[in-house]
Amino acid sequence: MLLLTFLFIAIFQTGHGQIVPSTGHQPADHTSLLLQVQNYLLQLQSSAADQKQSLMDIQASVADLKSKDAQIEKNLTQQDTTTSSQLQFLQQQLASAGDQTANLTTQLKKLETIMNALQMKNSDQQILINTAKSSLDVLSSNISSISSRLSNQVISIKSLGSSMKQLEASVKNTEIQNGELKNKTAALKLENALLKKRMDLLIKLDGFVAYQSSWYKYISQPAPWHKAEELCQLIHPQAHLADILSQAENDFILGLAPTGTNEVFVGGHDIVKEGVWKWTTGQQLTYTKWNNGEPNSYKGMEEDCILMMVNAGGAWNDDSCDKSYSFVCKIKG
Ligand SMILES: [Ca+2]
Numbered sequence: 001m002l003l004l005t006f007l008f009i010a011i012f013q014t015g016h017g018q019i020v021p022s023t024g025h026q027p028a029d030h031t032s033l034l035l036q037v038q039n040y041l042l043q044l045q046s047s048a049a050d051q052k053q054s055l056m057d058i059q060a061s062v063a064d065l066k067s068k069d070a071q072i073e074k075n076l077t078q079q080d081t082t083t084s085s086q087l088q089f090l091q092q093q094l095a096s097a098g099d100q101t102a103n104l105t106t107q108l109k110k111l112e113t114i115m116n117a118l119q120m121k122n123s124d125q126q127i128l129i130n131t132a133k134s135s136l137d138v139l140s141s142n143i144s145s146i147s148s149r150l151s152n153q154v155i156s157i158k159s160l161g162s163s164m165k166q167l168e169a170s171v172k173n174t175e176i177q178n179g180e181l182k183n184k185t186a187a188l189k190l191e192n193a194l195l196k197k198r199m200d201l202l203i204k205l206d207g208f209v210a211y212q213s214s215w216y217k218y219i220s221q222p223a224p225w226h227k228a229e230e231l232c233q234l235i236h237p238q239a240h241l242a243d244i245l246s247q248a249e250n251d252f253i254l255g256l257a258p259t260g261t262n263e264v265f266v267g268g269h270d271i272v273k274e275g276v277w278k279w280t281t282g283q284q285l286t287y288t289k290w291n292n293g294e295p296n297s298y299k300g301m302e303e304d305c306i307l308m309m310v311n312a313g314g315a316w317n318d319d320s321c322d323k324s325y326s327f328v329c330k331i332k333g
């Protein structure tokens with residue numbers, strides 16, 4: 001309404017200004033004035049129609065504005081309702097969020113409990129892991145030690161292999177040397193055999209007589225027992241007064257004495273200890289051929305040398321070593 005009033009005042013002021021007549025002209029001017037008035041009236045009518053139309057437009061605009069205003073109010077009401085509904089919904093959601101927060105807090109506490117338990121388990125597991133690490137370290141150390149020992153053993157085995165090869169070479173060399181030694185030994189045996197034949201020949205040429213593997217020589221020149229032993233060694237370095245090891249040998253020596261011979265010295269004596277009879281080789285007697293009642297150290301005399309009684313079948317008598325008799329030398333084979 002305030003807008004319409006303002007429009008009417010504006011229109012009235014504009015018309016009043018245009019209808020003021022000029023006062024300087026008479027009758028001809030009346031007609032003109034009349035025409036002007038008529039035109040003016042016509043203009044007023046036209047203007048009125050225009051204003052009426054404007055008014056109608058304004059009314060339509062006002063109606064439209066009212067309609068829009070009502071629509072706006074309606075929308076505002078709806079919006080209030082909606083807002084209220086949303087507020088209620090939000091309050092519900094807030095309450096629900098509160099409940100959820102409480103649930104979440106409870107769950108959070110449970111989770112904290114679980115976390116604590118897990119941390120304790122983790123702690124236990126960490127201890128186990130540390131123990132396992134320590135065991136692994138010890139195991140690793142042991143493996144290193146074993147590896148080192150194995151390396152040393154490998155080196156030892158290689159060294160042993162090298163030593164074995166040297167030993168094999170040494171054995172082969174030794175075998176070769178053994179072969180050479182065998183050949184040399186065979187040659188030496190052959191040489192010895194030849195030498196023995198030469199020796200035997202020389203001994204034979206010296207008047208020795210062979211019996212089995214030994215040589216014997218009867219010396220007719222009488223001599224005391226010690227002198228006789230010296231003479232045997234002078235005749236041959238390996239010759240001594242004869243030892244007698246069997247009845248057959250005793251018989252053989254008996255046969256060496258020429259017919260008419262009564263006694264011969266042989267190598268037996270008890271010079272070192274009375275009653276302990278030995279040969280010149282140092283061996284004790286294993287065979288004896290004592291005559292009846294001998295040895296007797298006749299009438300307390302010192303009788304320490306064995307005299308073979310040719311005239312008593314070769315039986316023995318202990319007699320004085322200082323007496324002189326023929327004797328028999330022997331080279332042992
Ligand atoms: Ca004696």
Ligand SMILES: [Ca+2]
Nearest residue numbers: 296297298318
């Ligand atoms: Ca006697």
